[in-house]
Amino acid sequence: MHGAGAIMADTTPDAAPVQSLHQRILGDIEQNIMTGRWPPGHKVPSEQLLAEEYGCSRMTVNKVLTQLARAGLVQRRRKIGSVVLPQKAQSAILEIYDIREEVKALDRPYSHRILQRSLRSSDKAERETLGLSPRQKVVSVTCLHFAGEAPFCLEERLINLAVVPEAEDETFVDMSPGPWLLGHVPWSAAEHRIAALGANEVAARHLHLAKGTPVLVVERQTWRLDQSVTHVRLTYPGESHALMARFTPLQG
Amino acid sequence: MHGAGAIMADTTPDAAPVQSLHQRILGDIEQNIMTGRWPPGHKVPSEQLLAEEYGCSRMTVNKVLTQLARAGLVQRRRKIGSVVLPQKAQSAILEIYDIREEVKALDRPYSHRILQRSLRSSDKAERETLGLSPRQKVVSVTCLHFAGEAPFCLEERLINLAVVPEAEDETFVDMSPGPWLLGHVPWSAAEHRIAALGANEVAARHLHLAKGTPVLVVERQTWRLDQSVTHVRLTYPGESHALMARFTPLQG
DNA sequence: AAGTGGTCTAGACCACTTA
DNA sequence: AAGTGGTCTAGACCACTTA
Numbered sequence: 001m002h003g004a005g006a007i008m009a010d011t012t013p014d015a016a017p018v019q020s021l022h023q024r025i026l027g028d029i030e031q032n033i034m035t036g037r038w039p040p041g042h043k044v045p046s047e048q049l050l051a052e053e054y055g056c057s058r059m060t061v062n063k064v065l066t067q068l069a070r071a072g073l074v075q076r077r078r079k080i081g082s083v084v085l086p087q088k089a090q091s092a093i094l095e096i097y098d099i100r101e102e103v104k105a106l107d108r109p110y111s112h113r114i115l116q117r118s119l120r121s122s123d124k125a126e127r128e129t130l131g132l133s134p135r136q137k138v139v140s141v142t143c144l145h146f147a148g149e150a151p152f153c154l155e156e157r158l159i160n161l162a163v164v165p166e167a168e169d170e171t172f173v174d175m176s177p178g179p180w181l182l183g184h185v186p187w188s189a190a191e192h193r194i195a196a197l198g199a200n201e202v203a204a205r206h207l208h209l210a211k212g213t214p215v216l217v218v219e220r221q222t223w224r225l226d227q228s229v230t231h232v233r234l235t236y237p238g239e240s241h242a243l244m245a246r247f248t249p250l251q252g
Numbered sequence: 253m254h255g256a257g258a259i260m261a262d263t264t265p266d267a268a269p270v271q272s273l274h275q276r277i278l279g280d281i282e283q284n285i286m287t288g289r290w291p292p293g294h295k296v297p298s299e300q301l302l303a304e305e306y307g308c309s310r311m312t313v314n315k316v317l318t319q320l321a322r323a324g325l326v327q328r329r330r331k332i333g334s335v336v337l338p339q340k341a342q343s344a345i346l347e348i349y350d351i352r353e354e355v356k357a358l359d360r361p362y363s364h365r366i367l368q369r370s371l372r373s374s375d376k377a378e379r380e381t382l383g384l385s386p387r388q389k390v391v392s393v394t395c396l397h398f399a400g401e402a403p404f405c406l407e408e409r410l411i412n413l414a415v416v417p418e419a420e421d422e423t424f425v426d427m428s429p430g431p432w433l434l435g436h437v438p439w440s441a442a443e444h445r446i447a448a449l450g451a452n453e454v455a456a457r458h459l460h461l462a463k464g465t466p467v468l469v470v471e472r473q474t475w476r477l478d479q480s481v482t483h484v485r486l487t488y489p490g491e492s493h494a495l496m497a498r499f500t501p502l503q504g
Numbered sequence: 505a506a507g508t509g510g511t512c513t514a515g516a517c518c519a520c521t522t523a
Numbered sequence: 524a525a526g527t528g529g530t531c532t533a534g535a536c537c538a539c540t541t542a
Contacts, residue, residue: 020530034440034477046508057532062509078509079540087434182339186286196448196468196490214466214490216448225286238448238466272511298527309513314528330528331521510538519529 040086108147116142130228214238292338360399368394382480466490
């Protein structure tokens, strides 16, 4: 140090840029769309015009508009320019939470218990579900998730051993099958099915419900590239459980 | 060779570039992650190294890595570089479809009927739900959606007139409230709640079910900036209905 | 023919982080 | 001190689309 301490302490003469330039432009345009000043169909100024207005290069506004297009807020076409899109119902999105996280979010102690685990040849129904060929083996796991002492969710899962050979030696006692799989196999696609059903006998017994009580059933199948990785059926007591999600269309 | 061979895809000798360069780089990296060649924790080559390997400028690979980071596949940190992230359960996402689209996807003729519509001061429960101040007015609409002759979904909705004054004169006869709102108000956030319940009296009557039959209840609240736009409760016969979604983490 | 977006370059300076 | 990403510039050429 050469006596520069005073200078160091005296920073922020002109406010430091808390936001980058393209974040500011993004925010401005987003505001215009969200407030309705630019309704669906409105023409967004061209990249060149925006660049002039903000006194920046075209690349900077291009980055912003590309991001808005990816988020589905605007449509971009050559010669035409960018227009504000009507919002689509399909863009309403719901997150499916990790069960452990769900329970912890409720401030309850989480635990799980493996009720059954078997390694065996796939039967016909399973091959149909997973899209397997006749000889392929599967791991079948049944797992009960707890919030405190209370059963929270029944998990019935099939794992395709051809895609996840490491599953052969895994007991899932330390980590339940869901998180374990996420750590071992990346997935490229998933399909969900959600229904309200009356509890069947198995679900009723494990979840301590009367048979026929409404339960929320989430089925999820996951693929890696073109191969089915796993199929899972999660059964939640319907009265007590709800899947929640908060969603915002754009992240800055 | 330190993985550079795996990174580089074959160069197309003559053919016109059907893919842009950054799309090709994105695809290559995505492949490496999806196939497990680059497991979670693996260090992605630095921007400078990738740029050299692909013989392109740093901006081009920066674009790719930024996109991968936004999609949640990698984490980027200065000095450290980029590393492959473990996949998160939270990234499993479910689309909620427009009811009209849901019905049409089943190849059934869609129609809807307005059962009730009223403009009135909000009551206490409604103000709590929507976060309104005492004097604010709401439009309350009850709408039944049909697939052919069969009731498909009961919609019970509140609309905040302060945010959507145009709703005062709208009958929703030509277009049901959901799509109408999407065309009139952009939303910035939504919150969903899904549960399996026994049908209450109103739902049972309109959906032609016995009281207590399992139904799937989807509640959605939507905001524009900080103001609540609408709250809707959708009730589906649980046995016949399922929400479906297919999801892929990255779009090129 | 002209306007617009799509993509890419070859640099630049900076901020952050570890060593 | 050095490596890495974050951001931005000032251009360039091209593809597509309308007129």
